Ligand SMILES: Cc1ncc(COP(=O)(O)O)c(C=O)c1O
């Protein structure tokens with residue numbers, strides 16, 4: 001927590017809508033309190049005012065922003081003076097290192113842990129702009145300086161924690177197993193969390209008259225869906241590079257429907273990534289992949305949310321499927337920030353789960369973090385993580401090394417069986433969540449994860465985006481896969497007797 005010389009503000013100085021705030025919607029912390037907010041009579045919004053206008057009006061005459069963030073090189077082991085404003089269009093340091101968004105922690109530490117907990121709790125589930133969003137409810141820790149007026153939000157985040165009661169108990173003898181449903185979201189994946197931040201910043205840059213034609217990404221289907229939706233909501237052109245025939249139909253139709261310029265390229269994701277980097281270096285198109293550290297600021301809020309949902313008790317394990325490897329670092333960053341600011345006392349052990357067909361991180365981990373080699377990723381049902389040359393490899397290693405982390409892998413059979421078994425207990429999992437569940441099963445079987453541990457599996461996308469893999473599995477139509485838990489429909493004639501025969505057989509009736 002903050003050093004003792006800092007005089008901290010107490011929880012009673014928090015306003016439910018806004019604390020000492022940055023951007024347009026600012027209240028003086030000393031002039032309003034949770035209690036006064038609660039007792040105030042309900043205010044009617046004028047007919048010609050929407051929630052954005054209301055937030056703007058409330059912010060008029062606000063004090064200057066007290067929190068700030070900037071880009072610094074991601075070089076945890078070297079001291080460097082290099083830094084950039086978030087208003088610069090830059091993705092790499094002078095030496096070519098990744099960038100990181102660094103917050104002014106000393107300013108944040110002027111407020112104690114109870115203050116932040118109360119503030120975040122007071123915003124959950126509201127419609128006040130933009131704090132009803134799970135991401136923007138943590139605005140001071142995400143993009144403190146952005147004007148609320150520039151924010152492009154679809155009220156993302158606040159995803160539920162599913163208590164995996166039957167799966168935990170029957171499969172793993174665990175009572176405290178949870179699935180963080182990040183895929184139950186506007187575009188059906190966790191990418192919405194990062195995209196609201198990135199597109200908001202682009203909106204700000206465009207208002208500042210920075211020459212940006214649009215925003216572009218390479219994608220295995222989820223980043224492109226999120227980018228297209230947020231850009232469409234803001235009226236900003238989106239350009240997406242997709243590997244032809246390697247993403248699901250449901251994912252492909254999302255950017256098409258949202259009006260993005262869709263380029264279907266005859267290469268894999270890694271090829272698309274190389275091309276978008278070349279194109280964004282050449283044209284004024286802002287890069288929206290997680291190479292851009294702004295994305296991770298939004299994604300890290302899922303970790304903060306998990307702590308909040310457990311009333312700031314830290315789970316023992318958090319298992320995250322990994323592809324381009326931004327998200328595992330985002331989770332680390334969220335937990336680390338909570339610890340730095342005194343909201344939690346430790347960081348959970350992180351597990352990054354990869355498909356065995358696309359496992360460069362797993363191989364690196366097994367080699368004792370020596371000689372990283374990019375690979376050519378093979379086809380996997382977990383198509384969104386079919387990535388052989390992950391951009392955030394250094395970030396992922398840092399996250400794992402600093403959380404006593406583990407890397408696991410799952411074969412196609414293991415991940416598809418894990419999905420089917422989870423679905424049989426009421427979930428509707430995507431194959432990437434299957435990878436994480438399969439990793440959990442392995443770690444539980446070998447005793448690394450204990451029966452009494454509290455574990456959270458991060459579900460990264462909605463199963464409805466990947467129905468073809470489920471159809472293939474339940475039709476037993478996958479070569480070399482026994483599909484042990486398939487539940488194919490029974491074809492029956494339009495005949496009462498035939499129906500009764502099937503019911504007697506299936507329900508073991510006499
Ligand atoms: C559904 C899904 N799960 C997991 C991942 C992996 O996330 P990351 O690339 O941040 O490792 C991705 C994207 O890569 C994804 O789309």
Ligand SMILES: N[C@@H](CCOP(=O)(O)O)C(=O)O
Nearest residue numbers: 219220221222223289290324
């Ligand atoms: N699964 C991702 C792959 C790209 O990852 P990103 O986080 O770097 O954008 C996708 O859906 O495109």
